[in-house]
Amino acid sequence: MGEQGKKMKLSGPEHAVILLAAVFLAFTAGWFLRGERAAEPLRVETQRKLEVTVTALPAPTAVPERGLVNINTADAETLQTLPGIGEKRAADIVADRAANGPYRYPEDLTRVSGIGEETLAGLLGQITTGEENG
Numbered sequence: 001m002g003e004q005g006k007k008m009k010l011s012g013p014e015h016a017v018i019l020l021a022a023v024f025l026a027f028t029a030g031w032f033l034r035g036e037r038a039a040e041p042l043r044v045e046t047q048r049k050l051e052v053t054v055t056a057l058p059a060p061t062a063v064p065e066r067g068l069v070n071i072n073t074a075d076a077e078t079l080q081t082l083p084g085i086g087e088k089r090a091a092d093i094v095a096d097r098a099a100n101g102p103y104r105y106p107e108d109l110t111r112v113s114g115i116g117e118e119t120l121a122g123l124l125g126q127i128t129t130g131e132e133n134g
Contacts, residue, residue, distance in 0.1 A: 068128040071109060072102040082126055084119045103129050 010018070069082055071093065079090035089112065096112045097103065106127050109115050 069126060070130045071106065071127050072097065072130050083122050084115075085123075089114050104131070105129060 069078060071079070076087070076090040076094050079085050079093055080087060085093070092112050092114065093109070100111065103109060106124055106129060107120065108129075109123065109127075110117065110120055
């Protein structure tokens, strides 16, 4: 009998390759057989009406005739025309501006002692920094 009668032994990696080949062949066969029994395409019918509502926006509010007070260029006398700003606070604003530079945003006024969120809220519609911030 010789060499032909001996059984061949496969190593672990060879078993893995044969197993992967069998899985691949089974998957490929399933893939092709699936295509033969394709279901009817799904058909969806919808009917909707598009409703558009147009809303008119209110006209923009005008700047008061006296204009906005530029907190970067106004002197102490002009600053005193603002609500909640007296002689001392106006002087403090001018001093702060000289020491720390111009205000970038109106909210920067809160760095002045005595000007808090409540005072600032009353000023926001009446002051500007002279820059476009939006």
